Amino acid sequence: MGNTATAQKATIIVFADTLDKVMAAFIIATTAAAMGMATTMFFTFWGLGALKKGGPADCKRNWMQKMLAWMLPKSPASLPLSQLNMAGIGAGMLKKIMAQKKIASLPELIESARDLGVRMIACQMSMDAMGICREELIGDIEVAGAATYVGEAQDAQINLFVS
Amino acid sequence: MGNTATAQKATIIVFADTLDKVMAAFIIATTAAAMGMATTMFFTFWGLGALKKGGPADCKRNWMQKMLAWMLPKSPASLPLSQLNMAGIGAGMLKKIMAQKKIASLPELIESARDLGVRMIACQMSMDAMGICREELIGDIEVAGAATYVGEAQDAQINLFVS
Amino acid sequence: MGNTATAQKATIIVFADTLDKVMAAFIIATTAAAMGMATTMFFTFWGLGALKKGGPADCKRNWMQKMLAWMLPKSPASLPLSQLNMAGIGAGMLKKIMAQKKIASLPELIESARDLGVRMIACQMSMDAMGICREELIGDIEVAGAATYVGEAQDAQINLFVS
Numbered sequence: 001m002g003n004t005a006t007a008q009k010a011t012i013i014v015f016a017d018t019l020d021k022v023m024a025a026f027i028i029a030t031t032a033a034a035m036g037m038a039t040t041m042f043f044t045f046w047g048l049g050a051l052k053k054g055g056p057a058d059c060k061r062n063w064m065q066k067m068l069a070w071m072l073p074k075s076p077a078s079l080p081l082s083q084l085n086m087a088g089i090g091a092g093m094l095k096k097i098m099a100q101k102k103i104a105s106l107p108e109l110i111e112s113a114r115d116l117g118v119r120m121i122a123c124q125m126s127m128d129a130m131g132i133c134r135e136e137l138i139g140d141i142e143v144a145g146a147a148t149y150v151g152e153a154q155d156a157q158i159n160l161f162v163s
Numbered sequence: 164m165g166n167t168a169t170a171q172k173a174t175i176i177v178f179a180d181t182l183d184k185v186m187a188a189f190i191i192a193t194t195a196a197a198m199g200m201a202t203t204m205f206f207t208f209w210g211l212g213a214l215k216k217g218g219p220a221d222c223k224r225n226w227m228q229k230m231l232a233w234m235l236p237k238s239p240a241s242l243p244l245s246q247l248n249m250a251g252i253g254a255g256m257l258k259k260i261m262a263q264k265k266i267a268s269l270p271e272l273i274e275s276a277r278d279l280g281v282r283m284i285a286c287q288m289s290m291d292a293m294g295i296c297r298e299e300l301i302g303d304i305e306v307a308g309a310a311t312y313v314g315e316a317q318d319a320q321i322n323l324f325v326s
Numbered sequence: 327m328g329n330t331a332t333a334q335k336a337t338i339i340v341f342a343d344t345l346d347k348v349m350a351a352f353i354i355a356t357t358a359a360a361m362g363m364a365t366t367m368f369f370t371f372w373g374l375g376a377l378k379k380g381g382p383a384d385c386k387r388n389w390m391q392k393m394l395a396w397m398l399p400k401s402p403a404s405l406p407l408s409q410l411n412m413a414g415i416g417a418g419m420l421k422k423i424m425a426q427k428k429i430a431s432l433p434e435l436i437e438s439a440r441d442l443g444v445r446m447i448a449c450q451m452s453m454d455a456m457g458i459c460r461e462e463l464i465g466d467i468e469v470a471g472a473a474t475y476v477g478e479a480q481d482a483q484i485n486l487f488v489s
Binding site: 194259320323324 | 390473
């Protein structure tokens, strides 16, 4: 499939912080990586929520950023659904159904992505804007800017924006 | 335009179930197909709502999936707007304006897509998760997984994610 | 990076009218343009809000389109956030934080995009549907249809749909 002369590449921008959309991004990313594509995920804005470790973090934040941190999901485990969330009941039901159907959960997908060598990048500018610091994010995340994303995307076969 | 040696291809992932976004996906898909591109639409998660026939269906569902089926749109005709829906008034007004302006409706766009040979695929994993069965969907839909999508997308010129 | 034989191209469909998503689109577009890519933004549906001049406009609208015009953002300055908007407080706070962090504002990004030669196209069909007329939009915008978009996208390296 495609041009086999050069390595195939895929990039996905993860802008959303809802369980359904973040799962979709990781399903595509892990599938592409499993099929041999060098795959990069670029987490920006709300999407940074998918990379949070959870637990307390000692970031320097002004009062507006403190409010934001308080209102946003604390980790992948607390992401809502983009619709029918019903204060978390919908998200809980979806997780339950998926477990019954033996569909990988989000934490499992993130683990798979790491095992498959998916490159995960947190957007520097978004971290600055939202007052999210490096230590809040899971271990092996790169921090970079939009130019790094464009550089990756311009010779990739698949580029998606998940918002 | 582009590389004319090989056939041009386009893929669109339809993740959303709102009238405005599903119409946008079909407008791009039918335009690409009309311009000679081999076009594939991959319907996943909420996007499966755009492929429902409407009417009763005898799927096996657990009680959570029954609730979900009851809450989700029953067919393309009942899709809401992503904003200003106002309990369907907004969607109704948009359809009315579009009819006045002789813009194709969603059912007409779906019909066009079929006539133009657009390949429509329903995501197997999403159907499992949401308890949507084959007989609920319109006739000529393929059912496949993420690997089929990635295989198509990796040698397509246009790949979009409509969420 | 990529194929250097031909000029690199990027396209971004802007379907959303929220501050966060429109800014993301402009950040990618200006970055791509600054890196030498011929970049096109195609504004459709709600996304047209990002191109409004603001101030009164004398468009011909039926009563449904008048209601729509009244409910939608009047200019880039009045775009809401896609979440945590809280009647504009969230959007205001984000703008304030971004100014403190010396991150370019949306009006500055639009100005940059023009300076960098980003081609901005308003979708004709969306303008018809929503009753938005040419004189409401900022000066140097082209008006075209989906075929123009597909023509651009099919030989671009990066194609994104921001919804």
